[in-house]
Amino acid sequence: MDRFIGYVKIDTQSDPESETTPSTPKQWDLANRLVEELKQIGMEDVTIDEHAYVMATLPANVPHKVPVIGFVSHFDTTPDFSGTNVNPQIIEDYDGKDIVLNAEKDIVLSPDYFDDLLQYKGQTIITTDGNTLLGADDKAGITEIMTAMEYLINNPDIPHGKIRICFTPDEEIGRGAHQFDVQKFGAEWAYTMDGSQIGELEYENFNAAGAVVKVQGKSVHPGYAKDKMINSMYIAQDFINSLPRLETPEHTEGRQGFFHLTSIEGDVEETKLQYIIRDHDKTHFEARKQMMKDLASEICSQYDRDCIQVEIKDQYFNMREKVEPVMHIVELAKEAMEAVHVKPIIKPIRGGTDGAQLSFKGLPCPNIFAGGHNFHGKYEYVPVESMQKATEVIVKLAELTAKKYE
Numbered sequence: 274m275d276r277f278i279g280y281v282k283i284d285t286q287s288d289p290e291s292e293t294t295p296s297t298p299k300q301w302d303l304a305n306r307l308v309e310e311l312k313q314i315g316m317e318d319v320t321i322d323e324h325a326y327v328m329a330t331l332p333a334n335v336p337h338k339v340p341v342i343g344f345v346s347h348f349d350t351t352p353d354f355s356g357t358n359v360n361p362q363i364i365e366d367y368d369g370k371d372i373v374l375n376a377e378k379d380i381v382l383s384p385d386y387f388d389d390l391l392q393y394k395g396q397t398i399i400t401t402d403g404n405t406l407l408g409a410d411d412k413a414g415i416t417e418i419m420t421a422m423e424y425l426i427n428n429p430d431i432p433h434g435k436i437r438i439c440f441t442p443d444e445e446i447g448r449g450a451h452q453f454d455v456q457k458f459g460a461e462w463a464y465t466m467d468g469s470q471i472g473e474l475e476y477e478n479f480n481a482a483g484a485v486v487k488v489q490g491k492s493v494h495p496g497y498a499k500d501k502m503i504n505s506m507y508i509a510q511d512f513i514n515s516l517p518r519l520e521t522p523e524h525t526e527g528r529q530g531f532f533h534l535t536s537i538e539g540d541v542e543e544t545k546l547q548y549i550i551r552d553h554d555k556t557h558f559e560a561r562k563q564m565m566k567d568l569a570s571e572i573c574s575q576y577d578r579d580c581i582q583v584e585i586k587d588q589y590f591n592m593r594e595k596v597e598p599v600m601h602i603v604e605l606a607k608e609a610m611e612a613v614h615v616k617p618i619i620k621p622i623r624g625g626t627d628g629a630q631l632s633f634k635g636l637p638c639p640n641i642f643a644g645g646h647n648f649h650g651k652y653e654y655v656p657v658e659s660m661q662k663a664t665e666v667i668v669k670l671a672e673l674t675a676k677k678y679e
Contacts, residue, residue, distance in 0.1 A: 274657050277399070277416040278350075278361050281408035286356040287349040287446045292325040294452050295442035296505060297348070303348045307415070307440050313425040315437075324442065324452040331422055331436040339434025339678045343463030344421075344667060345627060346414030347444030350406060351649045360402040366487060369394040374651065375403025382652050389470060389646055390654075397647055397657040407653035409645030413439055413660050414466035421667035433671035434678070437463075447481075447588050450630035464670070465628040468642035470618070473658040474611065476603050476639040477621035478629045479530070479551040480558040481588040484565055485514060486546040488539070489580050490555055502541070505651065508572060508580055509537070509544040516566050528553040528621055530561060549639040553621055589625050590607045595632035596639055603639050605677070609669040615662050618642075641666060668675060 288296040295301065304325040316329040328421045335340060337604045348467050350356040364372055371393055373380040380403035384390040390398075401407045425431055427551035437460045442447045444467075449473040468475060490505030516532050518524075527529045530552025538545045548565070552558035562585050596603065607617045644659030 274363070274397070274399070275648060276419065277409075277412060277655075277660065279360060279413060280412040281359045283551055284357045284359070285349045285408075286352055287443045288352055289446040292482070293341045293648070294448065296446060296448070297349075298606040300349055300442045304440065304442065307348070311422075314419070315426045316422060321364070322452075322454070326452060327440040328458060329422075329438050331425060331433070331438070333435040334396070334429055334677075335432045335434060335675050337679055339468065339675050340461040341435045341459055342674055343437040343439065343458060343460035343636070344418045344599065345439045345441065345463055345465045345631070346411045346418055346467060346643070347449050347627060348412065348415055348442045349442050349445050349449075350408045350410070350412075351445040353408045353649045354407055354651065355404070359408055360407045362400045362402055364398040364400060367393055367396055367398050372398070372564050374400055375674070381649060382654065383634055387647060387652065392674065393656045393658075396405065397420055398654050400659065401651050401652040403651050406648070406650055407643055407645070407655065409653055409655040410648040411444065411641065411643060412469045413645050413655050414643040417466050417660055417667060420595070421664045421671075424668055425671060429501050431632040431668065431672050432675040434675050436671055444627050447625065449627040450634065453631060453634070455631065455634045455636045458636065462599065462637045463628075464606060465626050465631075465638055466642045466643050466663060466667070467626055467628070468622075468640050469645060469648065471642055471644055471656070472618040472641075473642035474603065474606055474617045474619050474639065475622045475626075477553060477593040477624065478589070478591055478640075479553060479624055480555055480590050481625055482550040482558070482560075482562060482585050484550055484583060485587055486548065486565070486569070487582045487584075488512065488544040488546070489582075490541050490543065492541040502619055503576065503578075503580070504541050505544040505580075506539050506541065508576065509539060509546055510569060511572055512546065512581065515572070516633060526623075529555070530557055532565075533562065548583070551623075555591065575608065587627045590633060592626075592629040592632035592638065599637050602637060605668070606639060607669060609666050609673055612663040612669050612673070613662060615666065644658070
């Protein structure tokens with residue numbers, strides 16, 4: 274708990290507008306602290322590169338050959354909500370009632386709205402003070418990996434092969450794996466500790482793309498605008514309303530994909546729309562991208578001018594196709610959870626993970642729970658017992674892998 278609170282008090286918010294890696298200088302603050310802590314607990318080959326990727330090794334303590342496995346978490350927090358001056362609140366022996374995060378602003382974490390809270394009655398919960406996010410995404414994962422490595426070092430009777438760990442910047446802006454040196458990491462497979470509630474085990478995620486839609490109008494004096502003015506905002510409105518209204522985040526779940534309008538910026542002359550496109554199914558994903566292009570062409574033909582430009586960039590793909598050929602790594606994680614009395618919840622991620630990009634770079638990388646809830650906002654919280662269980666899962670995975678290859 275002390276380790277986690279120490280991490281979340283360091284502001285590591287990433288910046289999508291930056292072109293550097295890490296995207297913000299303040300991410301170095303925690304990265305450098307992690308390097309020192311890894312050395313202090315006794316990890317070997319501790320390195321930090323020019324992009325702030327922190328790697329370290331726990332050498333094998335068994336004589337037989339065991340595949341090298343890895344554990345990965347990111348230290349940046351989302352740009353969607355403030356991570357400055359995080360002030361964690363500790364709720365011991367949670368009673369199942371409302372938690373007042375900020376009385377002055379009347380900000381309440383209530384099980385009436387966030388019913389997942391009720392499964393943690395009697396546990397210790399760490400929350401925000403209502404002014405910032407918490408940073409359990411993914412400083413809980415870092416805490417768990419660090420604590421598990423320290424435990425294995427202090428308990429050499431637990432057999433394990435060589436373990437590699439990596440802490441990364443900029444995951445929250447989709448770049449966490451961009452500068453990840455898979456060859457240097459040297460693991461046969463790995464696990465990101467970046468899931469949400471206790472028990473989550475995921476090897477499917479969205480295919481993802483970002484789209485920028487630029488709409489060109491024609492601005493003239495409104496008093497003399499008849500048959501001359503073309504208002505780009507009205508054309509943009511046509512575009513927005515022509516996409517399937519129910520295929521948006523607030524109307525979808527499970528493996529259902531969506532179009533998500535994230536921002537609008539415009540005037541009469543030009544309007545810019547920013548979308549993210551998501552779908553678990555690759556065929557549906559490609560169809561969504563084509564739908565946006567076809568819609569733009571159709572609207573342009575109605576105005577008899579080239580008034581809409583659509584630029585689409587792929588961001589990441591569904592790791593399922595890379596993990597399914599090595600499903601034993603998922604089964605190992607499932608077995609480790611069951612061994613420490615955690616019920617596995619295997620489901621697709623409605624989002625992305627560094628593990629998706631790493632899987633396509635040759636490092637199969639399913640995702641394991643880190644324990645937090647309500648990421649990216651002031652209602653974020655994490656039960657301490659969930660972090661403890663995630664730590665136990667890491668230790669057990671190391672032990673089971675060594676025993677499987679005796």
